[in-house]
Amino acid sequence: MPTNAAIAVSLLVAGAVSVALRALPFLVIEPLRRSPVVRYLGTHLPAGIMVILTIYSLSGVPLRTWPNALPETLALGATIGLHLWRRNAVLSILAGTGLYVVLSSWVFASGGSIA
Numbered sequence: 001m002p003t004n005a006a007i008a009v010s011l012l013v014a015g016a017v018s019v020a021l022r023a024l025p026f027l028v029i030e031p032l033r034r035s036p037v038v039r040y041l042g043t044h045l046p047a048g049i050m051v052i053l054t055i056y057s058l059s060g061v062p063l064r065t066w067p068n069a070l071p072e073t074l075a076l077g078a079t080i081g082l083h084l085w086r087r088n089a090v091l092s093i094l095a096g097t098g099l100y101v102v103l104s105s106w107v108f109a110s111g112g113s114i115a
Contacts, residue, residue: 054076058072058076067108070103070108071100071103071104071107071108072100072104074099074100074103075096075097075099075100075103076096078095078096078099079092079093079095079096079099080092082095082096
């Protein structure tokens with residue numbers, strides 16, 4: 001059974017580590033803001049991540065049978081077109097996702113009913 005002193009020391013050490021870990025990002029943020037590497041990554045990484053997510057999302061789409069890939073193709077085209085036109089990532093992603101849901105659930109759903 002630990003003594004009261006051991007418990008107090010453990011709590012103090014855990015508290016000090018917690019405060020240090022919370023303060024660490026604020027101590028290293030200023031040198032990172034001036035870093036050309038971080039500036040480059042901030043400019044180019046979002047587009048790279050979107051490309052990787054798009055490829056991953058479309059990797060399971062069957063392309064050999066008609067019209068299985070049509071909802072994905074139309075939604076992807078609408079997303080790209082809207083983004084090039086408005087330059088608003090949130091708008092283009094939400095509109096493309098909404099179009100995909102409508103197309104895959106109602107327009108190209110098996111059975112052909114809208115309900």
